[in-house]
Structure formats: C-alpha cells, structure tokens
Amino acid sequence: MTYFVDDKGFYGEFGGAYIPEILHKCVHDLQDAYLPIMESDDFKREYHSLLQDYVGRPSPLYYAKRMSEKYGCRLYLKREDLNHTGAHKINNAIGQALLARRMGKTHIIAETGAGQHGVATATACALLGMDCKVFMGKTDIERQHTNVERMRMLGAEVCPVTTGNMTLSDACSEAIRYWCCHPSDTFYVVGSTMGPHPYPDLVARMQSIISEELKWQLREKTGRDYPDCLIACIGGGSNAAGTIYHYADNEHVRIILAEAGGSGIDSGRTAATLHCGSVGILHGSRMLVMQDEDGQIEEAYSISAGLDYPGVGPMHCNMVTKGRSKVFAINDDEAIRAGYELTRLEGIIPAIESAHAVAALSKVKFNADDVVVLTVSGRGDKDIETYLKYGDDI
Numbered sequence: 016m017t018y019f020v021d022d023k024g025f026y027g028e029f030g031g032a033y034i035p036e037i038l039h040k041c042v043h044d045l046q047d048a049y050l051p052i053m054e055s056d057d058f059k060r061e062y063h064s065l066l067q068d069y070v071g072r073p074s075p076l077y078y079a080k081r082m083s084e085k086y087g088c089r090l091y092l093k094r095e096d097l098n099h100t101g102a103h104k105i106n107n108a109i110g111q112a113l114l115a116r117r118m119g120k121t122h123i124i125a126e127t128g129a130g131q132h133g134v135a136t137a138t139a140c141a142l143l144g145m146d147c148k149v150f151m152g153k154t155d156i157e158r159q160h161t162n163v164e165r166m167r168m169l170g171a172e173v174c175p176v177t178t179g180n181m182t183l184s185d186a187c188s189e190a191i192r193y194w195c196c197h198p199s200d201t202f203y204v205v206g207s208t209m210g211p212h213p214y215p216d217l218v219a220r221m222q223s224i225i226s227e228e229l230k231w232q233l234r235e236k237t238g239r240d241y242p243d244c245l246i247a248c249i250g251g252g253s254n255a256a257g258t259i260y261h262y263a264d265n266e267h268v269r270i271i272l273a274e275a276g277g278s279g280i281d282s283g284r285t286a287a288t289l290h291c292g293s294v295g296i297l298h299g300s301r302m303l304v305m306q307d308e309d310g311q312i313e314e315a316y317s318i319s320a321g322l323d324y325p326g327v328g329p330m331h332c333n334m335v336t337k338g339r340s341k342v343f344a345i346n347d348d349e350a351i352r353a354g355y356e357l358t359r360l361e362g363i364i365p366a367i368e369s370a371h372a373v374a375a376l377s378k379v380k381f382n383a384d385d386v387v388v389l390t391v392s393g394r395g396d397k398d399i400e401t402y403l404k405y406g407d408d409i
C-alpha cells in the first residue's frame with residue numbers, strides 16, 4: 016500500500032483541489048510546474064545549499080539520556096528547533112519561495128498561526144528580495160507578538176485578520192481571498208500540508224528532508240536506518256509529514272501523532288480534528304474537519320497557535336483512517352507540563368506545539384531497546400509568556 020498522493024491529487028478519499036474558477040489557472044500552472052522544477056539539478060543544488068549554509072542543516076539528532084531513562088526507551092530528538100528562525104517551517108518556506116521565483120512570481124503571500132511560518136516566509140523573501148504579505152488572525156497577533164515584530168523587521172507586511180475567531184483558519188481564508196483578487200502575480204506560500212493539490216504533496220516533499228536526514232543519522236547512531244517509533248505533533252501536518260515521509264510504507268515503524276486536545280475532546284474547546292472531525296472540504300481540500308451538522312466549520316481552540324486549526328492535511332487523514340498512524344489528543348495542561356519536563360530534564364525549551372509531541376511519550380508503551388524519534392518542531396522562545404503564565408505546577 017502506498018500513502019503518497021495519486022496522479023489526481025488524492026490520498027485515498029482525501030485531498031483534491033476544490034478551488035474557485037478564478038484560481039484554476041494558477042493552481043494548474045503550479046500542478047504542472049512543481050515536480051519538474053523540484054527534480055531539476057539546478058533547483059536541488061540551490062535549495063540544498065541554502066538548507067545547509069543558511070538554515071543550518073542537517074539538524075542534529077540528539078540522544079536524550081534523561082528522558083530515555085524516564086520513558087524506558089532510547090529517545091532521540093530531531094532538533095528542528097535549531098534551524099534558522101527556530102522551527103521546521105523554514106525548510107518549506109525557502110523551497111516554495113525559490114519555486115515561486117522560478118515560476119516568475121514576485122509577490123508572496125502566506126498565512127500564519129504561531130507566526131513561525133510567517134517569520135520563515137518573511138525571511139525567505141528578505142533573502143530573495145521578494146515582496147511579502149502575511150495574513151495573521153488578531154488573536155494570534157496578540158499571543159505571538161514577538162513573531163509579529165520579527166516579520167515587520169524583515170520587511171513583511173503583517174495583515175491582521177478580524178473574521179471568525181481570528182486565528183489560523185481565518186488567516187488561511189483571508190489569504191485565499193487575497194489570492195483570488197491577485198491570481199496572476201501572486202504566489203501563495205502555504206505553510207502546511209493542506210490546501211488544494213499540489214500543496215499537500217509539495218509541502219511534504221519540502222519537509223521530507225527531515226526523514227531523509229534521519230535515515231543516515233540513525234544508521235550512524237544505532238546501526239539501522241529506521242526507528243521503532245516516530246512521534247510528531249500535528250496541526251496541518253507538515254512537521255509530521257517530513258518526519259514520516261521516508262518511513263510511511265515501512266510497517267516496522269510505528270507512527271504516533273499528537274494533536275491539540277485544547278480543554279479536552281469533549282469540552283467543545285478543542286482542535287483535535289482527527290478525533291472529532293468528519294469528512295468535509297476546507298481551504299481547497301477534502302479532509303477531516305470540525306463542522307456542525309449543517310457543514311459549518313467549527314472554531315478550533317488550543318493553547319498553541321500553530322495547532323489551532325479545524326482541519327488536518329489529507330495525507331494524515333488517509334493514514335489515520337487506514338490505521339497506519341495512531342493519534343493522541345493532548346490537552347493544554349498536558350502540553351505545558353511536558354514542555355517544562357523537557358526543559359528541566361534536557362535543557363531544551365520546546366515550542367508549545369512541539370510540547371504536545373513530548374506529552375505523547377507518556378501515552379505509549381515502549382520496550383527498553385525501542386529506538387524512538389521525536390521531532391522537536393520548534394523552539395519555545397515565542398511561548399515563554401504562556402509557559403510562565405501557567406507555571407510548572409499545572
């Protein structure tokens with residue numbers, strides 16, 4: 016069985032490109048262009064040299080001794096938090112900005128929740144001399160204000176979004192609205208494995224560098240190029256897609272995803288789409304979405320701005336419904352506790368998004384010799400105020 020996209024842009028029953036007429040040309044142009052460009056030697060050379068010299072790749076694979084002792088396994092952390100700009104998002108933003116330039120587009124737009132994708136896109140645009148607009152919900156602007164200042168300093172225009180509950184989903188809708196009004200010169204740098212085909216595949220490929228590195232790093236450290244278990248947090252699904260990409264078809268590897276439970280999956284305040292969602296269409300893609308019985312999208316809630324989305328990318332919807340990946344919903348308090356735990360045991364302050372993945376460790380049974388890789392998708396500097404507000408005795 017394969018879990019990759021088919022030639023019509025679907026992952027099983029999920030995916031596709033459900034777009035308004037006005038976007039047909041630019042989405043079809045992208046569908047035609049992305050693979051030939053990404054597979055050209057010239058693109059690969061430029062992209063990989065920036066990943067190495069600018070982003071700082073390969074990101075380390077770190078053996079977490081004290082956490083391993085606590086959880087009874089051999090735990091390795093894939094340190095995407097050490098990338099330039101502090102998260103995995105830069106792998107994708109630089110790749111898409113290079114792609115946009117090769118397609119002759121000069122104006123970049125992006126959506127952002129936690130601000131990490133916005134900062135990464137603003138950074139790529141500063142580097143390549145491109146114009147950049149980032150759509151961000153007003154609620155997120157308030158809770159992630161240092162990232163807003165970083166984007167502005169990088170020369171991007173941050174466009175506040177005041178519709179809905181003013182978070183990530185609303186920022187996506189607003190970016191798509193802007194794109195519909197400026198389809199010919201604008202390239203939409205989508206920040207996760209979501210959106211119309213080819214974005215889920217495009218973003219997964221850009222992030223697949225994570226598991227490409229894992230193969231040789233694990234061989235060096237453990238003598239085998241695959242782990243027993245992979246763990247990643249999931250919002251739209253990009254760091255998870257990158258983490259599992261080269262292992263999706265390897266049934267020896269367990270895949271564990273941590274989505275945001277918010278106040279609890281039965282509380283009505285949650286972003287646990289894989290637990291609570293049903294099939295629907297959101298932002299151009301068929302996926303699991305949180306919706307009411309009339310098909311109206313429900314507002315997602317999570318303490319973490321980057322996981323606060325009422326949908327999940329189609330690749331993961333397919334893998335979860337087929338039983339390939341297992342999902343845990345991690346509540347806000349569990350994530351905060353796990354963030355403090357990683358900080359105190361390993362000296363690594365994770366992004367609150369990544370702390371959800373850390374919290375999943377306590378929900379899984381391991382054998383002592385299991386090799387477990389957990390992706391630390393970002394660093395926690397942007398979340399210090401939230402960590403301090405809740406404290407370590409939560």
Ligand SMILES: Cc1ncc(COP(=O)(O)O)c(C=O)c1O
Nearest residue numbers: 207250251252253254321368393
């Ligand atoms: C540090 C970090 N991790 C994870 C995510 C979730 O996104 P994704 O599921 O696409 O990796 C975000 C989103 O902003 C993020 O900033």
